[in-house]
Amino acid sequence: xxxxxxxxxxxxxxxxxxxxxxxxxxxxxxxxxxxxxxxxxxxxxxxxxxxxxxxxxxxxxxxxxxxxxxxxxxxxxxxxxxxxxxxxxxxxxxxxxxxxxxxxxxxxxxxxxxxxxxxxxxxxxxxxxxxxxxxxxxxxxxxxxxxxxxxxxxxxxxxxxxxxxxxxxxxxxxxxxxxxxxxxxxxxxxxxxxxxxxxxxxxxxxxxxxxxxxxxxxxxxxxxxxxxxxxxxxxxxxxxxxxxxxxxxxxxxxxxxxxxxxxxxxxxxxxxxxxxxxxxxxxxxxxxxxxxxxxxxxxxxxxxx
Amino acid sequence: xxxxxxxxxxxxxxxxxxxxxxxxxxxxxxxxxxxxxxxxxxxxxxxxxxxxxxxxxxxxxxxxxxxxxxxxxxxxxxxxxxxxxxxxxxxxxxxxxxxxxxxxxxxxxxxxxxxxxxxxxxxxxxxxxxxxxxxxxxxxxxxxxxxxxxxxxxxxxxxxxxxxxxxxxxxxxxxxxxxxxxxxxxxxxxxxxxxxxxxxxxxxxxxxxxxxxxxxxxxxxxxxxxxxxxxxxxxxxxxxxxxxxxxxxxxxxxxxxxxxxxxxxxxxxxxxxxxxxxxxxxxxxxxxxxxxxxxxxxxxxxxxx
DNA sequence: TTGTAGGCGTTATCAG
DNA sequence: CTGATAACGCCTACAA
Numbered sequence: 224x225x226x227x228x229x230x231x232x233x234x235x236x237x238x239x240x241x242x243x244x245x246x247x248x249x250x251x252x253x254x255x256x257x258x259x260x261x262x263x264x265x266x267x268x269x270x271x272x273x274x275x276x277x278x279x280x281x282x283x284x285x286x287x288x289x290x291x292x293x294x295x296x297x298x299x300x301x302x303x304x305x306x307x308x309x310x311x312x313x314x315x316x317x318x319x320x321x322x323x324x325x326x327x328x329x330x331x332x333x334x335x336x337x338x339x340x341x342x343x344x345x346x347x348x349x350x351x352x353x354x355x356x357x358x359x360x361x362x363x364x365x366x367x368x369x370x371x372x373x374x375x376x377x378x379x380x381x382x383x384x385x386x387x388x389x390x391x392x393x394x395x396x397x398x399x400x401x402x403x404x405x406x407x408x409x410x411x412x413x414x415x416x417x418x419x420x421x422x423x424x425x426x427x428x429x430x431x432x433x434x435x436x437x438x439x440x441x442x443x444x445x446x447x448x449x450x451x452x453x454x455x456x457x458x459x460x461x462x463x464x465x466x467x468x469x470x471x472x473x474x475x476x477x478x479x480x481x482x483x484x485x486x487x488x489x490x491x492x493x494x495x496x497x498x499x500x501x502x503x504x505x506x507x508x509x510x511x512x513x514x515x516x517x518x519x520x521x522x523x524x525x526x527x528x
Numbered sequence: 529x530x531x532x533x534x535x536x537x538x539x540x541x542x543x544x545x546x547x548x549x550x551x552x553x554x555x556x557x558x559x560x561x562x563x564x565x566x567x568x569x570x571x572x573x574x575x576x577x578x579x580x581x582x583x584x585x586x587x588x589x590x591x592x593x594x595x596x597x598x599x600x601x602x603x604x605x606x607x608x609x610x611x612x613x614x615x616x617x618x619x620x621x622x623x624x625x626x627x628x629x630x631x632x633x634x635x636x637x638x639x640x641x642x643x644x645x646x647x648x649x650x651x652x653x654x655x656x657x658x659x660x661x662x663x664x665x666x667x668x669x670x671x672x673x674x675x676x677x678x679x680x681x682x683x684x685x686x687x688x689x690x691x692x693x694x695x696x697x698x699x700x701x702x703x704x705x706x707x708x709x710x711x712x713x714x715x716x717x718x719x720x721x722x723x724x725x726x727x728x729x730x731x732x733x734x735x736x737x738x739x740x741x742x743x744x745x746x747x748x749x750x751x752x753x754x755x756x757x758x759x760x761x762x763x764x765x766x767x768x769x770x771x772x773x774x775x776x777x778x779x780x781x782x783x784x785x786x787x788x789x790x791x792x793x794x795x796x797x798x799x800x801x802x803x804x805x806x807x808x809x810x811x812x813x814x815x816x817x818x819x820x821x822x823x824x825x826x827x828x829x830x831x832x833x
Numbered sequence: 834t835t836g837t838a839g840g841c842g843t844t845a846t847c848a849g
Numbered sequence: 850c851t852g853a854t855a856a857c858g859c860c861t862a863c864a865a
Contacts, residue, residue: 224639226858237836242860252834271641273581274858277841282578287622291607298603302596305624314642316589317622319610334529336576336842337619461794470769489766531842542852547844555850579842582857641858 225266234262245270276336284314285508286341288329290362291319293345296452299482300344300360303497307505313339320346327351340508347401358507360500363403366519368512371503374519375404375479378493379411380418381524382449382477385491387419391447391475395438397459398430399451405430408451408479435462445474452480456490481525493522530571539567550575581641589619590813591646593634595667596624598650601757604787605649605665608802612810618644625651632656645813652706663812665805668708671824673817676808679824680709680784683798684716685723686829687754687782690796692724696752696780700743702764703735704756710735713756713784740767750779757785761795786830798827 231238236255243251244259262268276282285308289297305315316338320326326346330353333341340356350364359370366372379396386394396412399405409428416423426443429435435458438445448463450456456478460470468474470490481492488494499520506514536543541560548556549564567573581587590613594602610620621643625631631651635658638646645661655669664675671677684701691699701717704710714733721728731748734740740763743750753768755761761783765775773779775795786797793799804825811819 224641227860228858238859239836239861240834243835246860250834255835269636269640271582271858272637273578273587273641274841275860276578277576277582277843277858278860280841284621294603294607295600298599301606301622302599302624305622309623314637315622317592317606317610317620318614319607331574332577332619335574336529336578457794464775489762533842543843544845544852544854545850548851551844557850560851576842579857580844582842582859583844585857 224271225268227268227270229266230259230262230268233266234258280336281339282314282337283312284316284338286316286318286329286333286338288318288320288326288341288343288346290343290345290347291321292347293452293454294319295454296480296482297344299497300500303501304342304504307498307501311505322348323351330354330357333357342504342508358504360504363401369507371500371507372519373480373495374521375407376411376414377519377521378479379408379449380415381411381493381522382479382491383412383415383419385524386447386449386475386477387415389447389475392421393427393443393445394447394449395427395443395445396429396449397434397438397451397455398428400430404451408449412449435459439466447475447477449477449479451478453478453483453488453492456481456492460489480522483525488525488527491524491526494525495520495522529576530573532573532575534571535564535567535573538571539563585641586644587619587642588617589621589643591621591623591634591638591643593623593625593631593646593648593651595648595650595652596626597652598757598759599624600759601785601787602649604802605805608806609647609809612803612806616810627653628656635659635662638662647809647813663809665809668706674812676805676812677824678785678800679826680712681716681719682824682826683784684713684754685720686716686798686827687784687796688717688720688724690829691752691754691780691782692720694752694780697726698732698748698750699752699754700732700748700750701734701754702739702743702756702760703733705735709756713754717754740764744771752780752782754782754784756783758783758788758793758797761786761797765794785827788830793830793832796829796831799830800825800827 227238227241231241234241236259240251240255241259244256287304308315318329320329330341332338343357343359343362346362350362361373362370364370383394398408413423426441427445429437448459450459456476459476463470463474470476476490478490478492481488481494482497503514532543532546536546541564545556545560546564549561592609613620623634625634635646637643648662648664648667651667655667666678667675669675688699703713718728731746732750734742753764755764761781764781768775768779775781781795783795783797786793786799787802788799808819
């Protein structure tokens, strides 16, 4: 692999000039410029990213750490982030983490110079203290200007409104297991019920592994079912089928968090705009904390077909 | 951030000795060793990966390029690969590619020194010429010792055997659109039918976007349906439900390629062992081409519940 | 407009 | 067992 010395030799200029030409800086005679380009071409020269990194003290690598639990949910993020990062000439270094210790360990790499910054996605565990160059998306941290959160309450309320408009008045809820998110969802659920003057029946609200089983065991009628995400939705579809309950005829299932493109989701859902999220993340990485403005992101209603 | 000079100064030894201590090479007096460790601790010194890379001419980064089409299918791979790479102290640099040009462009990075090697996954387009340090998994390339392929024929045959054992004798097939894979699947399908002395009815075999629609339009009865992957399976489940056909009572859906862990898949499927695949990939990256042995990988039958 | 020289943080070689 | 010293490949003042 040819290096900058080979090029400078062949082009009969100094390394500095070669560097100048390649970094596009002005103040280079057209003649030398052409000579360099020529040499670069014939030698198939590509500057070494590593050497560049050592010099500039910046690698262009962004670490992305996904919570392993909701991998399927995070695939969409990865795709969107990679696209956006590439637009900004950056690389995506992927990691998974299952707990705070694992996350902390991964974040430690950053201090070793490999990544310029990191993005943590969807962690449902308590976060360890994080350096300044780490931003979070949909994690369990208090609102900071370096984190992106979703408006779960709004999602739940919107969902209720939708199913109510579809003539469903008995809305069951399978809630998330986590405190913060679950709290918000419950809040939105309550607000919607109040708004429509519907009573709150605690027997319609469950969470955890056995949530749907418990719900079905209660024998309380319901014709709509809100679930926290796509995975739960899929699970619900299967279980409902087993119990002979037609979807959506008998029960309308609604996913409160979907990253599937509109029209693809099997059930009505609140979807979060991945491109926008990715762009916001880029802005945060670039230090434009105003881009976030602290407000949680509101998803939008997405209906199949 | 402290560097090796700071450490050597504090420990009152040379940089060389510091380096030796940290790279674990023996031949260092216990005394100096301790002094170094001490200094490292108090200075919170972490060697710079970049500088190491420049010296050793190897970054420990492995580029993983996923075909964007089947992202959902590839999530499992990513997780397994990341785990395995981490065991080998390597980093996973993620990219997506939609076509040969994009792939070629991404592979080009490798020549710039960022990645030591690359893995291309699930590309359904014709591959551009690839350097030696690139291996492929489930791609459209002829068998080489640097590629991992799946035995589609075996999958189809196994699937047929399974549904036949379940008493289904009218097996419809929604085939992949791609030539190579589709050919193998069809072959396995044929072989199974022959083995069980069943007639081949071409009206039961379709492919492409409208495959299931066409199949249903034919009005030819079928009580089993083989589909190429999980995405198709999900799609099929939805469409069948719309047509009032119960699954699995009326139609048993079978996915010919699933990466879901056994027991999670919603339908019976042929699953490919991700850990094993990841390990094989590592071996190939390490240059142990014998690990592959050229034989396509056979999946195993996985039944829900 | 150009070249020289020094620095980025390691590893590796080679005397001592 | 240890310490200079030279790579590694690039960037960038600074000087010409």
